[in-house]
Amino acid sequence: MTTAHVTCPLCEATCGLEVTLDANQQVTRVRGDEQDVFSRGYICPKGASLGALHHDPDRLIAPLLKRDGEFVEVSWQEAYDEIARRLPPILEQHGRDAVAVYAGNPGVHNIALTLYGRVLYKALGTKNFYSATSVDQLPKHFSAGTMFGDPLAIPVPDLDRTRHLLILGANPLVSNGSLMTAPDIRGRLRGIRDRGGKIVVVDPRRTRTAQFADEHHAIRPGTDALLLFALVNVLFAEDLVAPGRLEEHLDGLDDVRELARPFTPDAVAPHTGIGAGEIRRMARELTSDNAVVYGRIGTTTQAFGTIASWLVDVLNVLTGHLDTPGGAMFPLAACQPTGNRRPFAVGRWHSRVRGLPEVVGELPVATLADEIETPGEGQVRALITVSGNPCLSTPNAGRLAAALDTLDFMISVDVYLNETSRHADVILPGPSPLERPHFDLAFYQLSIRNVANWTPATLPSALPQEWETMLRLTGIVAGQGPEADVAALDDFVAADVARRAGLEVTHDRTGPARLVDLMLRAGPYDVTLADLEAAPHGVDFGPLKPRIPEVLCTASGRIELAPEPIVADVPRLREELAKTADDGLVLIGRRHLSSNNSWMHNLAPLVRGGNRCTVQVHPADATRLGLTDGGLASVTSRAGKLQVPVEVTDEVRPGVVSIPHGWGHDADGSRTRVARANPGVNSNLLTDETFLDRPSGTSVLNGIPVEVAPA
Numbered sequence: 001m002t003t004a005h006v007t008c009p010l011c012e013a014t015c016g017l018e019v020t021l022d023a024n025q026q027v028t029r030v031r032g033d034e035q036d037v038f039s040r041g042y043i044c045p046k047g048a049s050l051g052a053l054h055h056d057p058d059r060l061i062a063p064l065l066k067r068d069g070e071f072v073e074v075s076w077q078e079a080y081d082e083i084a085r086r087l088p089p090i091l092e093q094h095g096r097d098a099v100a101v102y103a104g105n106p107g108v109h110n111i112a113l114t115l116y117g118r119v120l121y122k123a124l125g126t127k128n129f130y131s132a133t134s135v136d137q138l139p140k141h142f143s144a145g146t147m148f149g150d151p152l153a154i155p156v157p158d159l160d161r162t163r164h165l166l167i168l169g170a171n172p173l174v175s176n177g178s179l180m181t182a183p184d185i186r187g188r189l190r191g192i193r194d195r196g197g198k199i200v201v202v203d204p205r206r207t208r209t210a211q212f213a214d215e216h217h218a219i220r221p222g223t224d225a226l227l228l229f230a231l232v233n234v235l236f237a238e239d240l241v242a243p244g245r246l247e248e249h250l251d252g253l254d255d256v257r258e259l260a261r262p263f264t265p266d267a268v269a270p271h272t273g274i275g276a277g278e279i280r281r282m283a284r285e286l287t288s289d290n291a292v293v294y295g296r297i298g299t300t301t302q303a304f305g306t307i308a309s310w311l312v313d314v315l316n317v318l319t320g321h322l323d324t325p326g327g328a329m330f331p332l333a334a335c336q337p338t339g340n341r342r343p344f345a346v347g348r349w350h351s352r353v354r355g356l357p358e359v360v361g362e363l364p365v366a367t368l369a370d371e372i373e374t375p376g377e378g379q380v381r382a383l384i385t386v387s388g389n390p391c392l393s394t395p396n397a398g399r400l401a402a403a404l405d406t407l408d409f410m411i412s413v414d415v416y417l418n419e420t421s422r423h424a425d426v427i428l429p430g431p432s433p434l435e436r437p438h439f440d441l442a443f444y445q446l447s448i449r450n451v452a453n454w455t456p457a458t459l460p461s462a463l464p465q466e467w468e469t470m471l472r473l474t475g476i477v478a479g480q481g482p483e484a485d486v487a488a489l490d491d492f493v494a495a496d497v498a499r500r501a502g503l504e505v506t507h508d509r510t511g512p513a514r515l516v517d518l519m520l521r522a523g524p525y526d527v528t529l530a531d532l533e534a535a536p537h538g539v540d541f542g543p544l545k546p547r548i549p550e551v552l553c554t555a556s557g558r559i560e561l562a563p564e565p566i567v568a569d570v571p572r573l574r575e576e577l578a579k580t581a582d583d584g585l586v587l588i589g590r591r592h593l594s595s596n597n598s599w600m601h602n603l604a605p606l607v608r609g610g611n612r613c614t615v616q617v618h619p620a621d622a623t624r625l626g627l628t629d630g631g632l633a634s635v636t637s638r639a640g641k642l643q644v645p646v647e648v649t650d651e652v653r654p655g656v657v658s659i660p661h662g663w664g665h666d667a668d669g670s671r672t673r674v675a676r677a678n679p680g681v682n683s684n685l686l687t688d689e690t691f692l693d694r695p696s697g698t699s700v701l702n703g704i705p706v707e708v709a710p711a
C-alpha cells in the first residue's frame, strides 16, 4: 500500500485528497486529506471517484485514427504523420483562420493544457479561437476588464469573514463554488451563520443552497440585472452610498446614480417577481458590516449577463465592501502572469459572419457553426478541440454537430471517444489525472484564501504528457513537421516565460514544472517549486488582503464604475422596463453534485440513483399543461425539440422549467458505455445560438422561451 497526497483536479474547489494504492497500483481508496491547509479533509462524490476515472476501461490508451469511417488504434507516429499530411495544406491554402480551436473546461484544470495549449494557439495564429468561457463566464471577465482594467481581476467573496452573503444565480453547495475557489462550501456557509450572519439566495429554483439559506427569492429568470439596478437605485435614493476608502480611487459615481434612476423597486418588481418592499430591505441589509454580493452562472448566462456582472461589483463598491475583509476581495496567487500588464481592450477583431467582437482573445462559440457553414474567405475548414465537448455544451449543439461533419479535418485531444471527438479524424489521448502533475494555476487567482499546492504525478503514464502533445502539434503548425524537437521547443517556451519574468531560464526541470517554478520565483511570496514539493498538504499564505490601487490596470489607474462599453448596453435593459412583464414558459439549467458538466457521466459511482435528467415543472404548470410526474414531455424552442421525463416539483417557480446540462450521451459512435446506458437528453438542443448577452457574446442558457406539452 502507498499513499499519495494530491489536489483534486476536477472542479474549482482544489480539495486536497489522500489516494491509497495497492501493490498493483490499483486505487483502493480516495478520501479527503485532513492535513490539507485549505480543504481540511473535505471531499465530494466527484473527488471520491478519481480512482474510477483512472481505471475507467473506456478511457483511451492510444491515438485513434478514422479510416473508412471507423476509428482504429494507431501509433503516435502514425497519428502525427496523418496530422502533418492534412493540417498544413489547409493552413497554406486557406490561411491561419481556416483552422479553429475549441478549448473545453477540463483544460483549465490541467496545467499542461493551460500552459502549453496557449503555445499551440499562438503558433496557429488563428482568430477563430473559442472556448467554454464564452458559454458561461465571459460577462464577468468583461466587467472586471472594463472596471478594473484586468479581465482576471475578479473579486471573490471573503467567505470566512463575511456576515451577510447575497448570492444570485449560484448554487455553490452543489457546484462547490465557481469563480470562487472555496473547498467545503457548506462548512464555510455554516461559519457565516455561526458568526450571527445571514445568507440570502436569489434563484428561480429552490436549490440546495437556497434551502440552506435564511432567505430565498424565486426571481423570474433573466431579470437579475433589473433587480441589481433597483438595489443600486435604493442605495442612492436613501443616501446609503458609502464607498469608504475607495472613494479616492473611483470614477463614474455620478454616472451610476443617473443610470440607476429609472430602475426603481416599483418599476422592476413586476418583471422580477420580487416585491418593491423586499428589494428596499435587501438593499438596506447590504450596508451592514461585512456584507457581500456574489453572482454566478445564472447572472452570466442571460441576456444581460455583462450588466448583471458589473452591477454585482458596483454594489460591493457602493456599500464600501469592495477590497475590504468580509467583502469582495482580490486574491493574490503565488503564480502571477508574467510580462507587462496592459489595460483591457475588446473587439480587437470580429467574427467573419456575424461580426461578434473578440473578448479576452476569443470569439463567442455561439457563432462557430456560422463560421464553419458559411463559404468565403476565412471559412473554418478544420477544428482542433482540446478537452472539450461542444456537441453537448454549446448552444444549438445539434447545428454544431452537423457542421462538424462538413469539416475537411478535425483533431480532438481528449481522454474519451465522446459526442464531439467522434466527429474527429484523429484523437490524441492524454494521461489520467493521477499520471500527470497538477497545479491550479487558474483557480488560485480566484481563491478565497491565498494558498498553493503542487501535486507531482502519482503514477507513471504509458501515454505522452499533454504538454509534449501540444508542442508536437505546435511543431507541425509551425512548419517543423512531426519530427520537431520537443525539448528545444520547451526550452524556447521556458526562455520566453523567464524573459518576461525578468529571470534567467533554468534547466533543472522541463515542462510545466519548470514554468511553474519560474512563475513562483517571479511571484509575490518568495517561494520556489521545491518549497511546494516539500509541502504535500499545501502552503497557506494567509487571508486575502486589500489590493487597491495596486491591482488596477485601467488607463486612468482608477476604478471605472461606469465603463463606456457597459453603459452603452444599459438602454437595451431600460427597454425591458417598458415591456409588459412576460409570463411565457422559460427554460433554465441545473446542476447536480455528482455531475461535472458533460464529462464524468461514464463513471458508475456518479450516475447511480436513477435518472436525474428530467424536466422539472411546477405543479400549477403541470396541471395547466396536462403533464404528469414520471410521464414524458415534449419541450420545444426556436432551436430544437426533445422529449424528456417530467418531474413535478415546487422547487421551480411557476413559469419556469429546468433541465440539467451535460447529458445526451446517445450519439452513435461514442465509446462511453456507462454514459450511453444513462444517456439523458442534451438540453443544448434547445438553447439558441442567436440569443446572446450583447457586449460579451455569451450564450443565453437561462431564460430560453419554450413550449412544453405531453409527449
Ligand code: SF4
Residues within 6 Å of the ligand: 008, 009, 010, 011, 012, 013, 014, 015, 042, 043, 044, 045, 046, 047, 048, 176, 183
Ligand atoms: S469539491 Fe471539487 S475539488 Fe473538491 S473533491 Fe469535489 S470535485 Fe474535487
